[in-house]
Amino acid sequence: MSVMAAQRMGVSVVSLDEDPESPAAQVGPAITGSIHDADAIARLMTECEFVTFENEFIRADTLRSACEKVGYEPDRVVPGIDTLATIQDKLHQREAYERAGVPSPRAVSADLAEMIEFPCVLKARFGGYDGKGTRYAKTEEDYQALEPFWSDGGWLAEELVEFGEEMAVMVVATREGETGTFPAVYTRQKNYVCDLVYPCTDPEISAEAQRVATEAVKAVAGVGLFGVELFLEANNRISVNEIAPRPHNTGHYSLDWGGMSQFEAHVQVVLGSFSGVRSGVPACMANVLGIDDAKDLKRAIDAVCREHPEARFHWYGKKQAKAGRKMGHINVCGSGDIIDYAERARETFLTTWSQS
Ligand code: ADP
Numbered sequence: 001m002s003v004m005a006a007q008r009m010g011v012s013v014v015s016l017d018e019d020p021e022s023p024a025a026q027v028g029p030a031i032t033g034s035i036h037d038a039d040a041i042a043r044l045m046t047e048c049e050f051v052t053f054e055n056e057f058i059r060a061d062t063l064r065s066a067c068e069k070v071g072y073e074p075d076r077v078v079p080g081i082d083t084l085a086t087i088q089d090k091l092h093q094r095e096a097y098e099r100a101g102v103p104s105p106r107a108v109s110a111d112l113a114e115m116i117e118f119p120c121v122l123k124a125r126f127g128g129y130d131g132k133g134t135r136y137a138k139t140e141e142d143y144q145a146l147e148p149f150w151s152d153g154g155w156l157a158e159e160l161v162e163f164g165e166e167m168a169v170m171v172v173a174t175r176e177g178e179t180g181t182f183p184a185v186y187t188r189q190k191n192y193v194c195d196l197v198y199p200c201t202d203p204e205i206s207a208e209a210q211r212v213a214t215e216a217v218k219a220v221a222g223v224g225l226f227g228v229e230l231f232l233e234a235n236n237r238i239s240v241n242e243i244a245p246r247p248h249n250t251g252h253y254s255l256d257w258g259g260m261s262q263f264e265a266h267v268q269v270v271l272g273s274f275s276g277v278r279s280g281v282p283a284c285m286a287n288v289l290g291i292d293d294a295k296d297l298k299r300a301i302d303a304v305c306r307e308h309p310e311a312r313f314h315w316y317g318k319k320q321a322k323a324g325r326k327m328g329h330i331n332v333c334g335s336g337d338i339i340d341y342a343e344r345a346r347e348t349f350l351t352t353w354s355q356s
Contacts, residue, residue, distance in 0.1 A: 001255070002054060002247060003028045005263035011271065016044045023317040041066035051077045052224070052270045053084075054246045057127060060085035075175075078270045079224035079245040086220045087245050091125050091156040093220065100219035103212065103239035107158035110150035113143075119160040122146055126154065130324075131192020136160070161239065163231035167200060168250035169213035171226045172265050172274055179217070180277040182262065184209035187229070187250050193324065197250045197285040198339050208238050216240045225266040227251060249326065253283035256312045256331040283333040286342040290321035293354045297321075300353035304330065304345050311345035 003013045003024050015024035020032045031047075033040025035058045045051055045066060063081050067074050074081055086092050090107075097104035108115045110122050118140060124133030137143040137157070149155050166189060170182035184206040188196040200206045213228035220243060227248020229241040251262035259280030268274040297315075304313050315328040330349065332342040 001263045002266050006267045014047050016040055026317050036062055038062050038066040042069040045070050045072040050270050056088050056245050083220050083222050084245055087243055089125050090123055096219045097240055102215045102219045105159040105161050107156045109153055110155035110157040111153050116157045120157045121160050122155050122157050125156055161231045163233050165232040167209050167230040167232050169209050169228050170251040170262050171213050171217045171228055172269050173217050173222045174274050175223050179214050181210040182277055185250055194249050194287055199282045205236055212238045216243055224269055252329050253285040253331050256333050257281055257283040281334050283331055284338040284342040286330045286346040287326055288328040290323050290325040290327045291354055292323045294321045295356050300349050303352040304349045307348050308345035310341055
């Protein structure tokens with residue numbers, strides 16, 4: 001979707017993915033190669049004035065070595081490589097918030113048993129997503145039972161937050177130090193995967209969420225587009241869960257809200273031409289996850305279009321519709337009960353998709 005946003009602005013993009021039929025390769029020129037291969041990244045660099053990524057699992061040292069191989073200036077990689085290094089280690093990310101005084105759960109390396117208070121959340125420092133790599137330890141016994149995970153120092157233990165809601169804000173930060181924010185949204189999770197995103201209509205909570213999210217991006221010296229996941233706690237205290245250094249699922253509503261899309265913002269900030277977030281109307285997004293018994297995709301999309309003209313359907317073109325995998329989403333924008341409309345449209349899609 002960033003590729004398509006760039007193309008609309010007359011900017012050509014080459015993508016890198018080991019799958020020659022990746023979603024990005026379906027809409028523009030692509031290099032087939034691994035994001036963990038410095039030579040493949042170096043090849044991309046020789047073709048591109050700027051490099052960006054939509055995947056925080058690319059290792060920072062692989063990017064650095066690709067830059068060295070072809071003499072590519074590291075500051076042409078946006079978000080910056082140092083920011084990526086801080087974010088991709090969840091413990092370093094927490095430490096950056098603590099140093100900057102940004103509210104965030106206290107965290108220590110999970111093998112420091114004497115420092116840990118219960119209940120706590122144990123997380124893999126590297127590579128977790130959609131709750132994979134997250135475990136709860138209510139008691140010391142739970143913690144001991146999880147020893148095979150944390151004993152090698154690769155996990156952190158953090159304070160369990162008794163949050164009321166989860167929220168998110170997309171933040172744009174330029175090389176010149178200017179920042180812009182998209183509206184604050186609530187996010188509803190199901191089995192640790194984001195299920196629904198809808199607007200926060202309380203102006204004070206929104207403003208505080210945007211402020212904390214912006215401070216979090218500054219704490220990691222961020223330049224680029226960032227999805228900041230937040231906890232809303234008692235007394236409207238807002239703290240940071242984590243940052244994704246890329247377009248984010250919780251910003252997908254912006255494809256249809258009539259204002260600037262997060263992908264447009266992504267491209268602009270990489271090119272150094274970001275000119276502020278243009279607002280749109282309230283919007284709700286329902287994620288569409290893969291199901292085991294998926295049948296005819298076209299019929300399911302047709303059913304949504306026919307029965308829910310207010311819904312906008314997006315499909316990512318991922319080859320395998322594995323159960324639980326984010327395959328697409330549905331946006332409903334404007335007035336009325338947009339949450340109910342979006343959920344009903346998704347129900348129509350999933351019911352039709354599973355029928356032969
Ligand atoms: P991932 O990167 O796998 O998505 P997260 O850190 O976002 O992992 O955690 C997944 C979910 O687990 C969050 O959306 C939230 O519901 C819950 N969670 C994460 N950290 C905490 C915490 N410290 N306290 C309470 N719940 C948490």
